[in-house]
Amino acid sequence: MKKQVKIVTIGGGSSYTPELIEGFIRRYEELPIGEMWLVDVERGKEKLRIVSELAQRMWDASPYQVKVHTTLDRREALPGADFVTTQFRVGLLEARIKDERIPDLHGMLGQETNGAGGIFKAFRTIPVIGQIIDDMRELCPDAWLINFTNPSGMVTEAAIKKFGWKKTIGLCNVPTIAQMRESGNIGETEEELTYQFAGLNHFHWHKVTNRDGEDVTAEVLKHVNEKNGGTPVNIYQEPFPEELLDSMKMVPCGYHRYYFMQREMLEHSIQEFKKGGTRAEQMYQVEHELFELYAQPGLHEKPEQLGKRGGAYYSDAACECISAIYNDRHLRMTVSTENKGALPCLAPDSIVEVSSLISARGAEPIAWGEMPPAARGWLQLMKAMEECVIEAAITGDYGLALEAFTMNPLIESGKEGKRVLDELLVAHEKYLPQFAEKIQELKAAGVETDDEVVRELLRKGL
């Protein structure tokens, strides 16, 4: 019998943790957890306490004896870990509020994984991933890093290419959700269909065949614009132009809406902002309610409400991936991993999000072949932008950050875009030591945001 598994979850105080616990409980027979560690930072201490107590109650209500440990020092948790999962958010929800409000204020998309917000999430997260890997190298050199911190693709690329942790797999719930919904939409079960995904995290396409090998993508495309079309609930469901779908002959992911219907998505984002709340701020309330619920001593299962959030199925995907590795299952799953030629239009050492086989070997990407010109051009642009972002995240190179901003299709190029970059740098100062010098310079020049909410957060030292 294989040995019991030690799991360490960085960002363990997240409201999504109960989904993770539930996933592990459901799979206990195939994936015997020995020990579970939830790690968080000082500011997340209270949430960590609430979540870990719920987690323990969930295990206790199960047939299995698993102890949930907590710590604010990841070095205490890591020794001997088999799997380290990362689901932390540097700067917590307040950072997301800044990522969303500042672009909106300047008439650009305020969104946490795309556009300016996504770039800044990468700037804050990548250095921390580097530190976690430093610790892993020392304390659990054989562990797998299962990342679902966004922007998952860039974080995974940094982990593998820059920090050299080959045993990293990046996860996302977008492919999961698409598969669940689309099969139902065309009257098939998920098992009857084969999905092939290829592209980048939050920027991929897929094709679908049925069990006779017939391409049913066109049929799936007919339902993409429906309410249950397969797009995560956190994305505004502006319909794709039908002629575009017909011409692509591949199903775009939900996030493509930001790129293909930019004006509509932008208008919606600004409208929300003006109505007084970005998505991040709505989350405040949702999170608050969830934690109230979690704190109830009578609760010992994942509450239903959690499943309605944009991040649903993320944690379950993580459990599934971990089990597939542990059990050498050769499971077909869409993950962020090294390209290895699967998408010949990108470099073999780039990280891509593609259908892969997950086994004890890790992820083996399934070769997709050449993309049609439009998708190829989009992917090459986005990957180049990602490379600039990752390099800037590590070096603090302002010029590269500006190049990334200039290329990013969701950020207006020119003075206003640069202004957004500068305001975000100043607003996130606390979490961007690599840019310290430039931020001082900007502050000396009087750069600060006019957004009242952000100013208030800064006044509070957040």
Next chain:
Amino acid sequence: MKKQVKIVTIGGGSSYTPELIEGFIRRYEELPIGEMWLVDVERGKEKLRIVSELAQRMWDASPYQVKVHTTLDRREALPGADFVTTQFRVGLLEARIKDERIPDLHGMLGQETNGAGGIFKAFRTIPVIGQIIDDMRELCPDAWLINFTNPSGMVTEAAIKKFGWKKTIGLCNVPTIAQMRESGNIGETEEELTYQFAGLNHFHWHKVTNRDGEDVTAEVLKHVNEKNGGTPVNIYQEPFPEELLDSMKMVPCGYHRYYFMQREMLEHSIQEFKKGGTRAEQMYQVEHELFELYAQPGLHEKPEQLGKRGGAYYSDAACECISAIYNDRHLRMTVSTENKGALPCLAPDSIVEVSSLISARGAEPIAWGEMPPAARGWLQLMKAMEECVIEAAITGDYGLALEAFTMNPLIESGKEGKRVLDELLVAHEKYLPQFAEKIQELKAAGVETDDEVVRELLRKGL
């Protein structure tokens, strides 16, 4: 002694023809012209008459005996041609007015070689280039096609890759102007410096070294934002952010302004539009004045005014290129030609605009090597977009046209962008037989532009 040369100029009635004539006169000793044919269409008949008479007067005032022929049937002119130059504008200035006004009306950039306007110029021009090549194959199978009809890069790609005319070279005045201005700006003569250009037409970068081989690009970059920075006069001179220039370490071309300072360039375009005139409409007046001048029997040289236009040096570049081929000169010149690996980030059979050696062999591109990530991503996006445009131009595939529109950084994606596509299709119906079916469908659905100027043109059957 080599044989005398026969030149055929398609679009001979252009106001730029006198520059071409001047160029040939100045080079007569090295490039002995035997015969010159100016070809135009029925609607350009009067201009053709005026220009050809001026051309003949110019030759007559020179020491050389050259007869300028005119015809409205290119098949009369082509037999035995050594060089065919193309400088025609399908639909004349009225088509440009539509290309510029309709996007402007919808809050997008109105410009004739970039964005929506550039795509439609390709849609109208590429099929005609195909017809010209069909005629050349039959009537002058050894002739060189020297194209300076815009969008020069896409037209050249269509000519070489799609219509198979390998002996095509695409020209542009942008590199010429940069070289002239920049050398002066850093206190050097043009001869002292070596320029290496690489990229796509209206989307390239260059580096500069001095005669000691030292890279003086940084010095050149210091002057790029100056009035005489090297950008053609027809482009609004919004300054590039200095940090962007420093980070790129290459000189962007003037047209990069549209991509790197999009909001400012857009605002300027809309402002002009609201002030009552796109650039095309200003050209009406300029052209009118030029032709009045040309018609004066006393004029027998290229008038100075011509040199102040955006298209200056185009024709001179053509003369230089033709002479370099004829005299096997191995002249270093920046042209649109087959990539052949010069830019490894693009396919070897793509057309690129790079420093090349021009000789009797045609253009031999000088290998540039790998581009830094941002430039690489931009180029790959733009080339992919060009491929969609060219394919749509030939097949009339609406879906591909929409994909090109969606990718193009200067066109807003979503309903509004699609609306611009549809209005332009309807507005250019006369010159877009390949899209006839779709245009009928759009018209049946009531698509028409609200722009009064364009509506007036359409009412006049233009």
Next chain:
Amino acid sequence: MKKQVKIVTIGGGSSYTPELIEGFIRRYEELPIGEMWLVDVERGKEKLRIVSELAQRMWDASPYQVKVHTTLDRREALPGADFVTTQFRVGLLEARIKDERIPDLHGMLGQETNGAGGIFKAFRTIPVIGQIIDDMRELCPDAWLINFTNPSGMVTEAAIKKFGWKKTIGLCNVPTIAQMRESGNIGETEEELTYQFAGLNHFHWHKVTNRDGEDVTAEVLKHVNEKNGGTPVNIYQEPFPEELLDSMKMVPCGYHRYYFMQREMLEHSIQEFKKGGTRAEQMYQVEHELFELYAQPGLHEKPEQLGKRGGAYYSDAACECISAIYNDRHLRMTVSTENKGALPCLAPDSIVEVSSLISARGAEPIAWGEMPPAARGWLQLMKAMEECVIEAAITGDYGLALEAFTMNPLIESGKEGKRVLDELLVAHEKYLPQFAEKIQELKAAGVETDDEVVRELLRKGL
């Protein structure tokens, strides 16, 4: 329930057919065969009769009712076929004798799938595959072509790239045998290990991991030189230099012996030849004995002797592959299929032999990533040679044939190699109509082989 399957086997009179029948019988519950057609040529009529009668007896002895049809006209068999398997040998064993004897006579390797022999097998086979595909296009446009006619990689490349039959999969028994033997050699079951193969048919490498994801390739390599090392029995078991194995860190396939220990393999080939028999001639006897056995009315199962031949497991691999397609099994199997980037050092549209998933979608190659320099160089050379061979096979271009001969590492370049080419062309005249003109020219110049056995065959009109 899925419909019953119609199988057509071209070259049905082969001595390997009983293995195929056995494979289908064993899988009947998952792969319900409705009809089975064995097709062969006039010269193979008698063998076809014997084999088909045995086949029918085998089915009759099984619990299943399947009718075995025979025909000498494939057009009679093809209509409505679901799977067409190809296992024919153009020119029968006599052609193989020529392929082996003529190179041997000139001191070069005489082998039927590598070197000069392999090239000529391709020359004879590829045009016939083209004709079969023409018929399939007309008569069974939805059928899969499962090719195991050698040289399987080149034949598959011709079928997919040149004749456009995308639904082709090429099979080989070499990976099967390696997996069976190697697992045992290191004390594991085949199921415990994961094999990843990549390369070309008869020229690939693989790596092995155990169920904990640990790379056990080094351990496998320790046994490669053993009697049961995993190399097919028809290859002389000259040991690989240990330092070479250690340096490669991948397991070479058995056929690499010809390339890595060329002198030893050559000497063995010549020795056999001098002892009076190439492998082909030994096969004569073996085949004779097998058919005597097959003809016995009491036999109604695959005789044991068949399993000891070099081609064992080929047919079983075919059954497995067909079942995986029919049942949409997503089975991991090593096949010849379109690269699609799986090996980034080769073109995406090249055919490669790689670990793939076999399902109703056909073969999906698993991306391997970059090869180390030596393996990369070898593969690129061999693929380039294959391209020349395939092109020459279709066009009859003698210059390309000579280029292929000159590149092929197993053929000496220079006059002697060219002589081998010429003698083989003349010797195979009957099956090489595409080279007819050149062969006439060679014959006029007096080219004929000195090999007495081959001369005797030619005298007999074989």
Next chain:
Amino acid sequence: MKKQVKIVTIGGGSSYTPELIEGFIRRYEELPIGEMWLVDVERGKEKLRIVSELAQRMWDASPYQVKVHTTLDRREALPGADFVTTQFRVGLLEARIKDERIPDLHGMLGQETNGAGGIFKAFRTIPVIGQIIDDMRELCPDAWLINFTNPSGMVTEAAIKKFGWKKTIGLCNVPTIAQMRESGNIGETEEELTYQFAGLNHFHWHKVTNRDGEDVTAEVLKHVNEKNGGTPVNIYQEPFPEELLDSMKMVPCGYHRYYFMQREMLEHSIQEFKKGGTRAEQMYQVEHELFELYAQPGLHEKPEQLGKRGGAYYSDAACECISAIYNDRHLRMTVSTENKGALPCLAPDSIVEVSSLISARGAEPIAWGEMPPAARGWLQLMKAMEECVIEAAITGDYGLALEAFTMNPLIESGKEGKRVLDELLVAHEKYLPQFAEKIQELKAAGVETDDEVVRELLRKGL
């Protein structure tokens, strides 16, 4: 006026130095030499004296005052150097004798730049180039390294890619000789023709056009097999098969004979060897006579005899290249330089030998585009082999050396090839410190060569 130039020649005692001096004298007006240093090793001291005295006499007989310095310590010579030329031979002629005799003894090609000999020349030379570059980095950080030590391509790749000296240009006389001879053969002057070369050092092809741009390659090919076909005199002139030339449609270089007519070239090599002398040994005598001549105080010009050797025009090419850099001439010349995409079938950072423009910027390769399959495969194989050789030369990795030997088309794979590797390692022990450990092991196992000449050299400590 530009400053005077300081030249340092490593291996200054070479018999080719007078050609270099002559070249500098002839170009003095355009390339004013201030100082000239000839550097050599202790064992070459006497030759250095003789050559340097002749060199000084040559300068003294010219109108120019140039002082020729000598030193056995390159660190004395390097400070302030503008150009460092390398023409040294590690181990002198005795090393070449070993490179040639040992393979011959085992029935393989004995040649100093191809096959086993070329690989060992790389093993001895590359580490020394690394040391020279270390010194240059410290003492003359702006100098150009003009390498003509063979194998020039691999040495240049090591210098640029491995040791990071971007300002390196590799030279060879093969393209020079081809251009000189071929133009005459087709009745043209060299100036009338344009040559485009591409490939690797001693493994390239070229095409030729006339001043009308017409491809005259086919005409040139007609003369390739003639005595004056363009192949250096040191290569045995076995004719290429005509059908091969016709099929390639490019002119192969002289060294291709070893690969395309391997048996004939090998036989010739063995014959020479058996007749008692490899080329190296013939050189002994030639060198002896040359140095007797050089020592005559009355000689003050390059003696005619030198021009008849295989290495003729090497030094002149170096002078031409240096002058082109100094004078920023943009001279078209074939050199070894960074690929940068010029040959898309090889990596952009590989070193290739291609037609380039030589100016103060260094070498700018002219893009060639895609190679036909056969040439592509050959180049990719050879480059992969070079990569293994270079890596082994730096690291002393025996496995990689064996992989290179196994791939090299001129070395038989298997035991005998390995034996050649082992004997050469032992024979060259003195100059291969990187392989010291393995050599000890081989010696302990009793490996030594049977060649008497080599044994005698070893007994003498050479």
